[in-house]
Amino acid sequence: MIRAGVGFSNSHNPRVAAAEATASALAQAGLNRALGALCFATPAYAAAYPMILRVVGSDAHTREVAGCSSMGVIAGEHEVESGHALCVMVIGADEHRDELRAARFFVPSLRGRAQGVAAEVATAVRPALGKTNLLILLADTYNFEAEATLAALTSELPKVAITGGGASEDGSIGETFVFCGDVVSSNAVSGMLLSGDFDLTMMSSLAxxxxxxxxxxxxxxxxxxxxxxxxxxxxxxxxxxxxxxxxxxxxxxxxxxxxxxxxxxxxxxxxxxxxxxxxxxxxxxxxxxxxxxxxxxxxxxxxxRDAERSRRDLKASLEEVSGKLISPPAFGLYFDCISRGAGLYGIPGHDSAYLRQSLGQVPIGGFFTGFEIGPLGDQTALLQYSGVLALISNKPVAPS
CATH class of the missing domain: 2.40.30 (Elongation Factor Tu (Ef-tu); domain 3)
Incomplete structure (x- = not known):
């Protein structure tokens, strides 16, 4: 059985924030230790990013930690687009570990190396590939050659679903950062491969x-x-x-x-x-x-781009994805363009409210992105002004 939980904190103390968010995520998941953890943190914590990652890894009892800086975070019903905000998602499973595995990766030096970056990511994750695979790709938006790298990566890993987005910030720093373990770096790409025997359902919605x-x-x-x-x-x-x-x-x-x-x-x-x-x-x-x-x-x-058009497309996309679900999701990841949120809709928490209305009490974590990666038609595409949702479900139990 796959288990996951999402935690949130807006404590101004970064150590407290990391501990609170991780404890909340573990409690929701019903886990004492996680197979992996994703962490998204606003620039208000920038000086403490390495410490935050160490606390998350230590408290979740996992070395498989990845994430990035973000202008805002999404954690369940929380959408916080400024100030102190930290989201932690923990992912685990019961004793049958074949259901889910998590493996982080990190590749530095992005500029002028689209083919090389794609090849290094593929080399890093190939040993961990399973029956079903979801590659969560998190990149420094200011240095990532997105279209060329994504094209090369889909060629390197043709049967692997890819999602994620570009790290973001609020303009106060002028840099975006990715996280891997307790390493924090700009001009790099990081992320996590989720592999195993699970059902994966994905969608993208355009504003x-x-x-x-x-x-x-x-x-x-x-x-x-x-x-x-x-x-x-x-x-x-x-x-x-x-x-x-x-x-x-x-x-x-x-x-x-x-x-x-x-x-x-x-x-x-x-x-x-x-x-x-x-x-x-x-x-x-x-x-x-x-x-x-x-x-x-x-x-x-x-x-x-306007609010009503975006709202209609999100509602239609969620109706479509709900019709594809074979079993209830164990958790979800949501990558939402920074041009959406309260600035578009005039109210906070818009997309999260629609996700909750459509999917119920599914743990969903994510962040506001510089760009999005997700499905479009039968392709994996570089998206803008989009919300991308990936839902991971336990395989239905066969009747005895």
């Missing part, structure tokens, strides 16, 4: 939905869209943005580019596209700058 039709790129240079459908790219963007286009700075906070998963697609369909930032637009020059390199012939669209 953005299409506005207007899809368009064909008819002229582009580097990352600059010059023409869409034979028209000036800015004019097409302005039509999609509507009144928002009169305030470009505001428009770029809410309107983004959408790229379909299928390069042959002629429409932008829910659950079949990734979102990428628009980094600039010029009415004078008639162009739009994006955070990727478009090619002539590509299909792109525009999407709008």
């Amino acid at each position: 953005c939905s299409p506005i207007g039709p899809a368009h064909r790129v008819t002229a582009a240079r580097d990352n600059i869209l010059l023409e869409l459908d034979g028209r000036g790219a800015f004019d097409v963007f302005a039509e999609a943005a509507g009144p928002l286009a009169t305030d470009l700075r505001r428009a770029l906070r809410y309107v983004f580019a959408a790229i379909p998963l299928d390069p042959r697609a002629t429409t932008i369909e829910r659950g079949r596209f990734v979102v990428r930032n628009i980094v600039g637009a010029s009415e004078e020059h008639g162009v739009v700058a994006v955070s990727f390199v478009p090619r002539v012939g590509d299909t792109i669209g525009f999407v709008l």
Whole structure:
């Protein structure tokens, strides 16, 4: 039987916070010792990150500790996006250890090494692979070459489910950090492989939905869209943005580019596209700058981020994932973009309330991310403005 629990503390004393959160997690799980622990901590504790990890490992009686810095944490019904906040999730099992194993990993020096980083992560976790595998990947957002590394990693480990996200901070430090054991490092990736014989159910929910039709790129240079459908790219963007286009700075906070998963697609369909930032637009020059390199012939669209669209997609995604569950989840992990939360919905704890309403009293831990990794269609994708949920369940007991 897989057991897990999540604990939370906002004590200003980092040692007390680590002890409180770990004790609460162990109590919820009904464990005296854990197979592994995940720890997410806000920058208010930055100077004490190593000590926090030592306390978590010692109190949970495990060397398998991983985590990262985070602007905010998610622990059950707690969503705390500023100040002191610490989440600890402990994971364990009864005597039948084949159900679940946990193995941490750490790879330093990310820049310019996408292929090498992916190869090192794969080498680290291959000996621990089991019947079912979930790779939880936590990366320094400011140094991680996300798309290239993820593409290489899915090639290295083609049958391994991957989730996780980019470490985050509140702007007070200018660095993000990952944790492994009691090691704290920027310019690195860490995480944990969960392997064994369990059921895994995953979903992603997007805070953005299409506005207007899809368009064909008819002229582009580097990352600059010059023409869409034979028209000036800015004019097409302005039509999609509507009144928002009169305030470009505001428009770029809410309107983004959408790229379909299928390069042959002629429409932008829910659950079949990734979102990428628009980094600039010029009415004078008639162009739009994006955070990727478009090619002539590509299909792109525009999407709008707002609370109601996000709420509808989350509700629909949870209904879909609930229909896929074979048995009740033992625990869940939730990785939520920093652009969601109270800043989007106007209220705290929005997504956690929907998770609790849909799933009941399942221990769920996670953090607010710089980017997300999760399922999209039949692929593992680099996501933005998303919430990614991974649910681990015990295998149903066969009738005797």
